[in-house]
Amino acid sequence: xxxxxxxxxxxxxxxxxxxxxxxxxxxxxxxxxxxxxxxxxxxxxxxxxxxxxxxxxxxxxxxxxxxxxxxxxxxxxxxxxxxxxxxxxxxxxxxxxxxxxxxxxxxxxxxxxxxxxxxxxxxxxxxxxxxxxxxxxxxxxxxxxxxxxxxxxxxxxxxxxxxxxxxxxxxxxxxxxxxxxxxxxxxxxxxxxxxxxxxxxxxxxxxxxxxxxxxxxxxxxxxxxxxxxxxxxxxxxxxxxxxxxxxxxxxxxxxxxxxxxxxxxxxxxxxxxxxxxxxxxxxxxxxxxxxxxxxxxxxxxxxxxxxxxxxxxxxxx
Ligand SMILES: Nc1ncnc2c1ncn2[C@@H]1O[C@H](COP(=O)(O)OP(=O)(O)OP(=O)(O)O)[C@@H](O)[C@H]1O
Ligand SMILES: [Mg+2]
Numbered sequence: 001x002x003x004x005x006x007x008x009x010x011x012x013x014x015x016x017x018x019x020x021x022x023x024x025x026x027x028x029x030x031x032x033x034x035x036x037x038x039x040x041x042x043x044x045x046x047x048x049x050x051x052x053x054x055x056x057x058x059x060x061x062x063x064x065x066x067x068x069x070x071x072x073x074x075x076x077x078x079x080x081x082x083x084x085x086x087x088x089x090x091x092x093x094x095x096x097x098x099x100x101x102x103x104x105x106x107x108x109x110x111x112x113x114x115x116x117x118x119x120x121x122x123x124x125x126x127x128x129x130x131x132x133x134x135x136x137x138x139x140x141x142x143x144x145x146x147x148x149x150x151x152x153x154x155x156x157x158x159x160x161x162x163x164x165x166x167x168x169x170x171x172x173x174x175x176x177x178x179x180x181x182x183x184x185x186x187x188x189x190x191x192x193x194x195x196x197x198x199x200x201x202x203x204x205x206x207x208x209x210x211x212x213x214x215x216x217x218x219x220x221x222x223x224x225x226x227x228x229x230x231x232x233x234x235x236x237x238x239x240x241x242x243x244x245x246x247x248x249x250x251x252x253x254x255x256x257x258x259x260x261x262x263x264x265x266x267x268x269x270x271x272x273x274x275x276x277x278x279x280x281x282x283x284x285x286x287x288x289x290x291x292x293x294x295x296x297x298x299x300x301x302x303x304x305x306x307x308x309x310x311x312x313x314x315x316x317x
Pocket of ligand 1: 257
């Protein structure tokens with residue numbers, strides 16, 4: 001037995017030492033992030049539950065470490081699947097904050113990338129590109145949107161595989177300082193994992209983001225408006241509920257993202273409506289309120305097609 005073994009043995013707290021998990025929880029300020037998640041995001045109950053469970057796991061792991069109950073750092077790489085605009089990026093940002101507050105990553109920032117940020121066009125370009133991104137993300141979360149595009153088996157000389165190999169290594173060797181979150185459609189992700197078992201085996205948490213129901217989309221609209229000091233008149237809210245019903249059936253529907261875009265256009269129309277009636281003085285209420293006309297002139301009603309293409313190009317922010 002070496003000296004160090006004896007040293008650690010004397011430090012091990014006796015079995016009946018107590019910890020106050022709740023006090024630990026409070027001092028980590030994780031509750032604040034969870035509250036924010038509840039406040040800012042409508043619905044998503046299964047997702048919120050999973051995030052809370054993960055936070056509990058990490059908290060217990062941290063307390064166990066304090067008690068010298070050594071175990072491996074849990075694998076924290078995750079996969080978020082769901083259609084566009086279901087809140088994946090937003091939740092990833094919160095997850096980064098939680099990991100930071102519990103001491104699992106040093107900085108808690110999120111670096112969001114897609115294939116083009118990782119994979120080069122020419123031989124020799126991919127490794128430096130991928131490594132540069134990893135360097136930026138170290139100490140935080142690397143969020144890879146539509147991660148399955150890294151793998152293009154139909155193209156023999158594709159450099160995506162090279163990027164995957166580097167990522168796999170880092171995910172294994174640096175897992176106490178970098179958490180990777182893969183995001184994208186569920187079916188494509190399943191196929192990707194099928195062909196890349198190495199990637200699948202490194203990911204411990206799979207979280208599925210369901211599409212929003214119409215009533216949830218309306219609640220999201222109300223929340224988004226309130227955040228910007230707008231609101232629907234009662235009639236406008238009815239019109240927007242109809243808008244949601246129609247828009248959901250059309251192509252490129254992108255859940256909450258389509259709602260945000262629709263509200264941006266409604267605000268534009270409201271401004272024009274107010275400007276057109278510029279002869280009269282406006283009240284605060286006028287400035288805040290969206291009316292049915294601001295919604296009903298959408299092409300969704302007249303032509304049965306979206307005003308713009310909402311979901312085709314996912315935004316990563
Ligand atoms: N449940 C929700 N409640 C309120 N706002 C939401 C909710 N889900 C998403 N949003 C809002 O909708 C927009 C799109 O969300 P986010 O970017 O997180 O989705 P995403 O799943 O990453 O989409 P994409 O696949 O298109 O990147 C953001 O402005 C976000 O704040
Ligand atoms: Mg996103």
